[in-house]
Amino acid sequence: MKPIIISSDKKSVQSYKPVVLVTGCSSGIGLAIAKTLHACDEYRVVVTAREKSIEKVRELFMDTDRFIIHSLDVTSDEDRIRLYAEVQRHWGGVDILINNAGISYRSVVEHMTEKDEALQMATNYFGPMGLIRLCLPHMRDTGRGKIINISSVSGMLAMPTMASYSASKYALEGASEALWYETRPFGIEITLVQPGFIHSNSFRNVYHTDLSDPTRNWNGPYCDFYQNMTPFVERMMNWSLTTPEKIAKQVLTVMKTQNPPLWWPATLDAKVFYYIRRILPRRILLPILYWFLPNAKNWSKDFSHRRK
Numbered sequence: 001m002k003p004i005i006i007s008s009d010k011k012s013v014q015s016y017k018p019v020v021l022v023t024g025c026s027s028g029i030g031l032a033i034a035k036t037l038h039a040c041d042e043y044r045v046v047v048t049a050r051e052k053s054i055e056k057v058r059e060l061f062m063d064t065d066r067f068i069i070h071s072l073d074v075t076s077d078e079d080r081i082r083l084y085a086e087v088q089r090h091w092g093g094v095d096i097l098i099n100n101a102g103i104s105y106r107s108v109v110e111h112m113t114e115k116d117e118a119l120q121m122a123t124n125y126f127g128p129m130g131l132i133r134l135c136l137p138h139m140r141d142t143g144r145g146k147i148i149n150i151s152s153v154s155g156m157l158a159m160p161t162m163a164s165y166s167a168s169k170y171a172l173e174g175a176s177e178a179l180w181y182e183t184r185p186f187g188i189e190i191t192l193v194q195p196g197f198i199h200s201n202s203f204r205n206v207y208h209t210d211l212s213d214p215t216r217n218w219n220g221p222y223c224d225f226y227q228n229m230t231p232f233v234e235r236m237m238n239w240s241l242t243t244p245e246k247i248a249k250q251v252l253t254v255m256k257t258q259n260p261p262l263w264w265p266a267t268l269d270a271k272v273f274y275y276i277r278r279i280l281p282r283r284i285l286l287p288i289l290y291w292f293l294p295n296a297k298n299w300s301k302d303f304s305h306r307r308k
C-alpha cells in the first residue's frame, strides 16, 4: 500500500500515513524490518517484541510521533487485544500487518510433545491468525489494508526434524490462501513472503524438546537425523547470500506494490523450490530431495528392523 496524498481541495492537503504493525522485532528479519521502517517517514509504525526482549529494541530506537515500541507476545490473547486497543486509540487501527514473529522447533515427530506442538502452533499460526482477526474490521471499514505473513520454504516443503515448524507454516499458507478470497471484495491484500535459507544466526534460536535436546540425544534411533540435519541447515544458512536486511527490503516492496502476488518467494532457493514444486510431481520430488540430504540413505541403519 503506497502512502497517498489525499487532496480534497487545493488548499487542504492532508497526507495519509498507513499504520504498520510488525511482530517479533528483537532480532533477525523483524529487527531488519524495524530498521527499514524507522527510516521511512511515510509510515506510522508500531514495532513489537516480547517483554523479555523489548529492552534490546528500546536501546536501538526511541518512541516518536510516528514510531512506537510496544510489548507483544503473539501467543497471548490478552497481549494482542491490549496492543490492538492501544493502536486503535492512538491511530485508529492497523493498515498494514506484518506477522513476522516465529519460532522453529528442531525435533523429529516422535520426540515432540503436545506442549511443544502447541507452542509451535501458537506462535507461528494461532498468534498471527488472532492478530489478523483484530485488524480486519478496520481494514474492511477503510476499504484497504495489507496483511504480510512471513512464511518459509518450510511452508512449501517439509524436511526431517522440522515437521512441527513445517506444519505451522503450511497452516499459515493454507489460511492465507483462503484469506486471499475472503479479503478480496474489501480491498485487502494478503501476501506470504517466503524466505529460504538466510545468512543469519537464527539457527541458534531453534527450540528443542526434552528428547531432541542435542546435549541429550546424540545417540538412539534418530541420532543420525540430528547429527546430519543440524550442520546441514547451518551450512546452508552460512552459504546463503540473503541477509535479513534483503528480506526487509522485499517486505517494503510488497508494502508499496499494488496487488502483490499471494506468494512471494524471497530467496534464490525459495524461488527454485517454488517452481520445482509446481513442475515436478511430489513422488519424483521427494526421492530427489532425499538424495540431496547428506548421506540420508545410511541414516539409522543400526537401529532399523526394516524387512528387506
Ligand SMILES: NC(=O)c1ccc[n+]([C@@H]2O[C@H](COP(=O)([O-])OP(=O)(O)OC[C@H]3O[C@@H](n4cnc5c(N)ncnc54)[C@H](OP(=O)(O)O)[C@@H]3O)[C@@H](O)[C@H]2O)c1
Binding pocket: 023, 024, 025, 026, 027, 028, 029, 030, 049, 050, 052, 053, 072, 073, 074, 075, 099, 100, 101, 102, 103, 104, 123, 150, 151, 152, 153, 194, 195, 196, 197, 198, 200, 201, 202, 203, 205, 237, 244
Ligand atoms: N532465518 C531463516 O532462515 C528463516 C527462513 C524462513 C522463514 N523464516 C521466518 O522468518 C520469521 C523471522 O525469523 P528470523 O529468522 O528473524 O528468526 P529470529 O531471529 O529467531 O527472530 C524471531 C523473532 O520472533 C520473536 N518471537 C518468538 N516468539 C515470539 C512470541 N511468542 N511473541 C512475539 N515474538 C516472538 C523473537 O523474539 P524473542 O527475542 O523474544 O525470542 C524474535 O524477535 C519467522 O517467522 C521465521 O519462521 C526465517
